[in-house]
Amino acid sequence: MDNIASLMHGFSVVLTTHHILLMMAGVLLGILVGVLPGLGAPNGVSLMLPLTFTMDPVSAIILLTSLYWGALFGGSTTSILFNIPGEPSSVATTFDGHPMAKQGRATEALSFAFLSAGFGAMAGVILITLLSGWVANFALRFSSPEYFAVYFMTFASFIGLGGASPFKSIVAMGVGFALASIGMDSVSGNVRLTFEFDALLAGVSFLIAVIGLFGIGELLLTMEQGLKFEGVAAKVSVRDVLRTAAKLPRYWVALLRSSAIGIWMGITPGGPTAASFMSYAMAKRSSRDPAKFGKGEPEGVIAPETADHAAGSAAMLPMLALGIPGSATAAVMMGGLMIWGLNPGPMLFIERPDFVWGLIASMYLGNVVAVVVVLATVPIFASILKIPFSIVAPLIVMICFIGAYTVGSKEFDIWVALAFGLVGYVFKKLDYPIAPLVLAMVIGDKAEDAFRQSMIFSQGSLSIFWSNALVSTLMAIGLALLVLPLIGRVSLFVRGRKPVLNAL
């Protein structure tokens, strides 16, 4: 009950005209960065960060989280209408969302996407409300072996369920690991893979990789496909929205399962991208008619969207209570937190309840505001993409390069982004998944640090990963995620049936 009282206090902090206006501004800006390919939520948030230094922390976090919600919604819009994921986490939405739009069911697809996204976000926030007190104590049980087990679980789920062939996922992940190890190694204090090249000393930022891989890579592909977006005119009328809303409860199994996956992946540092893929794969695997997926199945939109948003909001919890960001955007926000003079950690809940509960209350309101705003503004934002490609493309390139430069104020990063654009193009041509590469870049070095710290703890014995109930459970789930789908595939193969996951 304490939590409910704290939440009410949070609402009293947040419910001011100033904060509601900030929320709306954040959501609108977020939709804008979400709609523009290459300028995802992490970039949007890092571009806005300097503006917040003079604000009080509660206002600042409201602005940034609202921008995040907006970007998640905007990313789904372009996925469905144009088959361009504005966000890495909305890639899975394109699989069924775009076919639906092509069949003239754009309104239905968009409404399903937004409403299920809203549902997922609410599920995530409710969880945070109920568990935050408990998480602060739970956090202290995490040491290096537990962190490694969580990272291991995420990697395992990618190989097992991620979509493309496990072999290609492992290759992409390996490239990501190599990139993540560039720069100063904090465990040995030595410099690695810089080839005495000063610009590489600070490592390669995953933000720059994402700008190149998704933004520039996507542009190169679009150019090849004939210099035009395959846009579909979208009109969202209130009646259609209501009709779709009435259909939503039919998919309650998908909604609940996807929320659970999303929340889990948000709390463990898997992140929204991993969550949406995993949720799509699970929906397809458990469907009575998996063949319908990829051809305009509403459940193929609902599953990734719900999980994406549930993970996005649940990711705030490990950021605040443990100091580990559950998503790329959460990582950027955590940087912000420190600049505003707040130290993420268990004491944040005790020392700054106004901030923590203000943030949680703003997540309830922010998502409601976002759903309303997004349904109202879809036609406007969609019309951006009616502008001829020859005008939009150079603008996107410019935005990508400005974004890349802003990350570390280094010219060198522009070239890195360009190089990643080519990598992204080649990956897509050869049908290698990009998500495992990004994942390995984001948490690869943390996983390595956690593993090596564990080895220092145990003086080189692997038994430390089975030394208590918590770490054993996490490792067991990880191994199961790694092995089970492979067994499933083998048995399907033996029985001579086409593996279900191949089409993903």
Next chain:
Amino acid sequence: MKTFSITAAITGAIAFGGAGAAQAWQPTKPVEFVVTSGAGGGTDNFARMIQSIISKHKLIDQSIVVVNKGGGSGAEGYIHGKGGKGDAHRVIFGTNNAYLLPYVAKLGYKFSDLTPVAALALDEFLLWVKGDSPYADAKSFVEAAKAKPMGFKMGGSQSKDTDQTLTSMIQDVTGAKMIYVPFQGGSAAAVQLAGGHIDSNVNNPNENIGQWKAGQVKPLCVFSPVRLAKGEPVFDGKGWGDIPTCKEAGLPIETFQMPRTVWLPAEVPADAVTFYEGVLEKVSQTPEWKEFVTRTAQTGRFMKGKELTDFVAKDDAANKKVFEAEGWIAK
């Protein structure tokens, strides 16, 4: 009247002196503050505090841009500083890592690529254990650690950096053998100690204060020649000033402190160095700075010129001795 004319003369002299210095060297474009740590780190707070004091008291006419270049334990920032050779519009903020980093890793800069300007404070190190641990003082902790070689885990921030150097010194004077576990930063080492995953850490006051307030950790002694300034009680009626020095507590390490330092690139005009010395000395006398030093439980000490170079030489030699004994010197 006589008093008045003397006062007038003195005022005139000061004004003239000020004007003279101003003519000698003044920034002619925005000044870049290079921070050799990520946003939110100790060095970041140090630089941003000075930036806000300078702009509040209008000590520099030009605007100030702060950039974080914390890659490679801060080497990124110093290399950026080296790139500004001869340009006194690039001011670099760091610690003793400016002269210690090039020993332990092969990096793209040497200490001679920097011009020393000033140090403004000394950050303190303390020996911390878990709040409910049975050790009441440093002596009993050291005895327990000695009785169980490689049984105690000391956590710290980074590798071959101040925390590990101090750990190595403790082992050297006491004969205890501990396992050193490097974490990403002081805050991680603080949480790991609070959770009981490590037995001790040697965090700076500011890194552990959150956990001390909650009673999750407790300080045993401070590696300083004298006790810290008396302040507000933090936990259980005890404040910073109640912590014994390590020497009184039976851990014979006289002093281990980390200077908060300011540098310019090599080959800058001598009067530019004088200009920044003057600005920073004024900063160190403001109430805002004194409040900052007290709040973060650092020791305020302004050093420039010979005092600074002597300090650096002594600190450099003491650390180098440990690096050599541990075999950390990069070839």
